[in-house]
Amino acid sequence: MSTYKAINLVRHLKGKPGPELFEVVEKTVPEPGDGEFLVKQAFMSMDPAMMGWMTGDTDSYIPPVELGTVMRSSGVGEVVASRHADFAVGDQVTGMFGWQEMALTDGKGINKVDKKIPPEMALAVFALPGLTATQGLFGCGHPKSGETLVVSGAAGSVGSIVGQLAKAEGLRVIGVVGSQEKADWIINELGFDGAVNYKTDDLNAKLDELVPNGIDVYFENTGGPIQHCVFDRMNAHGRIVVCGMIADYTAETPRPGPSWMRIIKKRLTIQGFTMPDHMHKAQELQAKLAPYVQNGDIKYRTHVLDGLESAMDGLNLFLSGGNKGKLMVKI
Amino acid sequence: MSTYKAINLVRHLKGKPGPELFEVVEKTVPEPGDGEFLVKQAFMSMDPAMMGWMTGDTDSYIPPVELGTVMRSSGVGEVVASRHADFAVGDQVTGMFGWQEMALTDGKGINKVDKKIPPEMALAVFALPGLTATQGLFGCGHPKSGETLVVSGAAGSVGSIVGQLAKAEGLRVIGVVGSQEKADWIINELGFDGAVNYKTDDLNAKLDELVPNGIDVYFENTGGPIQHCVFDRMNAHGRIVVCGMIADYTAETPRPGPSWMRIIKKRLTIQGFTMPDHMHKAQELQAKLAPYVQNGDIKYRTHVLDGLESAMDGLNLFLSGGNKGKLMVKI
Numbered sequence: 092m093s094t095y096k097a098i099n100l101v102r103h104l105k106g107k108p109g110p111e112l113f114e115v116v117e118k119t120v121p122e123p124g125d126g127e128f129l130v131k132q133a134f135m136s137m138d139p140a141m142m143g144w145m146t147g148d149t150d151s152y153i154p155p156v157e158l159g160t161v162m163r164s165s166g167v168g169e170v171v172a173s174r175h176a177d178f179a180v181g182d183q184v185t186g187m188f189g190w191q192e193m194a195l196t197d198g199k200g201i202n203k204v205d206k207k208i209p210p211e212m213a214l215a216v217f218a219l220p221g222l223t224a225t226q227g228l229f230g231c232g233h234p235k236s237g238e239t240l241v242v243s244g245a246a247g248s249v250g251s252i253v254g255q256l257a258k259a260e261g262l263r264v265i266g267v268v269g270s271q272e273k274a275d276w277i278i279n280e281l282g283f284d285g286a287v288n289y290k291t292d293d294l295n296a297k298l299d300e301l302v303p304n305g306i307d308v309y310f311e312n313t314g315g316p317i318q319h320c321v322f323d324r325m326n327a328h329g330r331i332v333v334c335g336m337i338a339d340y341t342a343e344t345p346r347p348g349p350s351w352m353r354i355i356k357k358r359l360t361i362q363g364f365t366m367p368d369h370m371h372k373a374q375e376l377q378a379k380l381a382p383y384v385q386n387g388d389i390k391y392r393t394h395v396l397d398g399l400e401s402a403m404d405g406l407n408l409f410l411s412g413g414n415k416g417k418l419m420v421k422i
Numbered sequence: 423m424s425t426y427k428a429i430n431l432v433r434h435l436k437g438k439p440g441p442e443l444f445e446v447v448e449k450t451v452p453e454p455g456d457g458e459f460l461v462k463q464a465f466m467s468m469d470p471a472m473m474g475w476m477t478g479d480t481d482s483y484i485p486p487v488e489l490g491t492v493m494r495s496s497g498v499g500e501v502v503a504s505r506h507a508d509f510a511v512g513d514q515v516t517g518m519f520g521w522q523e524m525a526l527t528d529g530k531g532i533n534k535v536d537k538k539i540p541p542e543m544a545l546a547v548f549a550l551p552g553l554t555a556t557q558g559l560f561g562c563g564h565p566k567s568g569e570t571l572v573v574s575g576a577a578g579s580v581g582s583i584v585g586q587l588a589k590a591e592g593l594r595v596i597g598v599v600g601s602q603e604k605a606d607w608i609i610n611e612l613g614f615d616g617a618v619n620y621k622t623d624d625l626n627a628k629l630d631e632l633v634p635n636g637i638d639v640y641f642e643n644t645g646g647p648i649q650h651c652v653f654d655r656m657n658a659h660g661r662i663v664v665c666g667m668i669a670d671y672t673a674e675t676p677r678p679g680p681s682w683m684r685i686i687k688k689r690l691t692i693q694g695f696t697m698p699d700h701m702h703k704a705q706e707l708q709a710k711l712a713p714y715v716q717n718g719d720i721k722y723r724t725h726v727l728d729g730l731e732s733a734m735d736g737l738n739l740f741l742s743g744g745n746k747g748k749l750m751v752k753i
Contacts, residue, residue, distance in 0.1 A: 151687040152658070314682065327483070333685045345681035351645065352676045354664045354694035356482040361692040363685035 095120055096399055097191035100156045104145035108406040112145065113162065113190075115400060121195045128173035130184055130194045130201075133210045134395075135166040135402060137418040138219060138248070139312075139337045139409045140365075146340075152365045161189040162402070165219050167210045168194070178203070183210065185218045190402055192422055202373055215391040215417035216384060219366060220248035222376045223334060226369045228253050229379065231332040231362040232308045236261030239302055241321050243289075244312030246273035248417040249334060251281060252389060253310045256380075258282050259388040262308070265301050267317050269412035281390055287317070290412075294320040305329075314338040314346065322349040331361040337409060392416030426451055427730055428522035431487045435476035439737040443476065444493065444521075446731060452526045459504035461515055461525045461532075464541045465726075466497040466733060468749040469550060469579070470643075470668045470740045471696075477671075483696045492520040493733070496550050498541045499525070509534070514541065516549045521733055523753055533704055546722040546748035547715060550697060551579035553707045554665060557700045559584050560710070562663040562693040563639045567592030570633055572652050574620075575643030577604035579748040580665060582612060583720060584641045587711075589613050590719040593639070596632050598648050600743035612721055618648065621743075625651040636660075645669040645677065653680040662692040668740060723747030 094117050102112045123129050144163050147155045156163050166188040170178050175198050178184065186201035188194040204213045215221075227249075228234060240257045244250040245266025254264045254277065265285045266277045274286035285301040287294060298320055305326035311318060315338035325331070339345045353359065369376070383389050394416040396405050401420055408414040425448045433443045454460050475494050478486045487494050497519040501509050506529050509515065517532035519525040535544045546552075558580075559565060571588045575581040576597025585595045585608065596616045597608045605617035616632040618625060629651055636657035642649060646669035656662070670676045684690065700707070714720050725747040727736050732751055739745035 148687075152689060311682065318682070333682050336681075336683050336686060339681065339683055345683045347678035348680055348682045349678065350667075350670065350676035351642065351649070351664050351679045351692075351694070352667050352670055354692060355667060355696060356479075356694070358483060358694045358696060358699060359692075360694075361682075361685060361690075363682070363687070363689045363691070365686060365689060368689060 093120055094118060095192040097161050097189070098399060098402065099159055100145060100162045101158055103147035103155075103158070104142055107410065108142060108145065108403075110403040113403050118191075120193055123172050123174045123195060125174055126176075127195055127197050128170050128175040128178045130168040130186070130188060130196060131171045132166045132168035132188050132192060132194060132422050134168075134214050135164050135188070135190060135399075135420040135422060136214045136219060137164070137396070137402065137405050137408075137420060139244075139335055139340070142337075142340045142406060142409070153367050161191055163187060163189055164402075165214070167204065167213045167218065181206075183208070183213065185213055190399065192399060200370060202377070211393045211395070211417075211419065212391065214419055215248060215393055216252065216389060217377055217380065220417060221252050221380050221389075222369070222373055223249045223366045224252035224256060225376045225380050226366065226372070227310060227332045227334050227364055228256050230369070231364055232310060232330050234260050234262050234308055238307035239263045239265070239304065240308040240310065241265045241267065241302065241306050242310040242312065243267040243315075243317055243321075244335065244337065245277050245283065245286065246415075247312060248391075250310065250312050251277065251391065254283050255281055255389050256383060257308070259383055259386070267313070272415070276392075289315065289317050298324055308332070310334060312337065319349050322353065325353065325357055325359055327357045329357055329359050331359060333361060333363040334365075394418045396420045398422070424451055425449060426523040428492050428520070429730060429733065430490055431476060431493045432489055434478035434486075434489070435473055438741065439473065439476065439734075441734040444734050449522070451524055454503050454505045454526060456505050457507075458526055458528050459501050459506040459509045461499040461517070461519060461527060462502045463497045463499035463519050463523060463525060463753050465499075465545050466495050466519070466521060466730075466751040466753060467545045467550060468495070468727070468733065468736050468739075468751060470666055470671070473668075473671045473737060473740070484698050492522050494518060494520055495733075496545070498535065498544045498549065512537075514539070514544065516544055521730065523730060531701060533708070542724045542726070542748075542750065543722065545750055546579060546724055547583065547720060548708055548711065551748060552583050552711050552720075553700070553704055554580045554697045555583035555587060556707045556711045557697065557703070558641060558663045558665050558695055559587050561700070562695055563641060563661050565591050565593050565639055568594075569638035570594040570596070570635065571639040571641065572596045572598065572633065572637050573641040573643065574598040574646075574648055574652075575666065575668065576608050576614065576617065577746075578643060579722075581641065581643050582608065582722065585614050586612055586720050587714060588639070590714055590717070598644070603746070607723075620646065620648050629655055639663070641665060643668065650680050653684065656684065656688050656690055658688045660688060660690050662690060664692060664694040665696075725749045727751045729753070
């Protein structure tokens with residue numbers, strides 16, 4: 092094949108994402124230069140954070156995607172041509188390959204993944220979601236056996252791993268989800284101790300029932316009204332990990348947060364974090380995560396969209412909560 | 423003297439503090455038992471936190487003052503009778519002696535202070551304010567030379583020391599105050615780099631002028647609208663130390679805080695802290711603070727009320743901002 096398809100962002104996101112924000116282009120497959128290699132992407136990861144990258148906001152943790160350039164995303168693929176000493180044809184690799192069938196790279200930020208690991212698992216566990224969960228939970232959440240953790244977006248790619256790691260560490264784990272099906276999944280399949288359905292439950296009544304002794308760690312993936320209900324139940328010396336605010340990414344005016352009064356009263360620590368600050372620790376984090384996977388502690392499910400172009404509408408699944416499992420696009 | 427005066431809290435604080443919340447009682451001077459000693463209090467410290475202790479809120483960092491018991495406060499005094507091995511008659515001591523002329527104690531939480539240190543300085547620098555400033559700034563704020571720090575309540579007992587310590591560490595320091603007189607004092611006498619008058623300045627315009635490159639450390643003593651203006655200017659990896667929220671202590675409904683979105687975008691850390699968690703480190707903190715005092719880095723001024731009863735109205739000075747310097751009561 093001498094050409095490949097790529098998708099550029101051509102308009103900033105306002106409101107809902109859709110095909111009108113993108114253009115599909117045909118490009119010539121490049122020859123790797125010295126120290127470069129070419130990756131044929133098998134699966135692209137779809138992540139809520141991508142919506143933040145599409146707004147044109149220059150005041151965030153990484154620069155926005157520039158209009159007219161390939162939409163940013165992580166993915167997994169195979170090296171198909173190489174003039175790089177460390178990467179050989181046939182290697183399975185993960186990295187920020189973007190919305191395109193082929194990617195030329197110098198290897199910076201690219202990680203090799205054992206070929207025995209299926210590409211879906213490489214994306215769902217050992218790439219962004221698993222690294223984010225591991226860094227956020229252990230690096231900021233400092234979980235201790237016997238404590239109670241609440242995680243929002245609990246059936247999501249990050250939240251589901253956070254909850255399972257915390258269960259393995261001996262915590263009581265409550266997940267916040269948006270459907271009965273997801274509630275059943277995290278309780279029956281993942282072993283969570285309880286679930287709050289933020290769409291149908293009386294949030295305060297349900298939390299009173301599920302966490303009568305308060306909350307020690309809150310792993311925040313969504314924002315929204317649940318944030319205040321959880322915050323009001325944080326125990327002394329509680330830790331809050333702010334990893335995502337999907338409910339507010341496309342809001343004109345972000346909702347206010349809780350009063351800081353409780354931060355003093357309970358001596359809380361609230362910490363924001365994003366993976367780009369920690370990607371240099373990717374291998375260390377993968378090593379931390381691996382034993383949990385080997386012990387069978389980490390289950391995952393995937394929601395696979397078919398074909399590069401399906402990405403353009405796919406992000407809406409995060410806003411509707413319609414994705415069932417780690418969202419990815421098969422190319 | 424065979425009797426002494428004490429003031430009990432008899433009603434919980436709602437709205438403004440005043441004499442109707444208290445009763446003055448006459449008590450018999452006790453004889454120290456084995457392992458006890460008697461302190462004649464010279465000065466009582468008046469601190470904004472006291473209002474929090476008076477609300478009857480059982481959900482805070484220390485239990486509320488029980489109705490019918492002596493109002494809680496720290497103070498400095500002299501040992502006048504002792505059957506304790508470590509404390510001798512004539513020792514100058516600081517501790518939580520409460521609103522009373524005499525206090526019997528077993529020495530727990532009591533610190534000796536060199537008699538060469540005037541009692542006003544012992545209270546204004548080496549007791550609660552200085553320890554709070556030192557623990558909060560270094561333990562949570564992690565100041566680095568060249569960074570910018572904003573402190574609210576900057577002319578207050580804690581804020582003035584926070585700012586001076588940060589200046590000594592090589593930071594650019596901006597203080598938030600409530601009068602021109604206080605602004606002049608922190609700039610001309612304490613060496614702050616600038617001041618925001620939250621009562622008269624256009625907060626956003628003034629901050630744009632004073633911190634064009636954003637804020638790395640925010641030391642929060644007050645709450646109020648300035649909180650949001652400062653928050654919106656926090657730099658990446660900024661630290662926020664939440665030490666006091668005086669503007670909200672007596673509010674029916676605490677004001678909402680800022681959206682957590684920026685916590686992610688800027689990977690902020692927000693940490694609440696109160697000194698009772700750290701009082702076991704009092705001597706270590708005093709040792710950390712002493713060289714700054716010896717170098718002349720720490721100036722202070724006192725606002726002295728006369729006589730035990732003056733405490734009952736004195737707390738209002740915090741709400742009006744009318745105190746000029748560390749507020750204390752001379753007994």
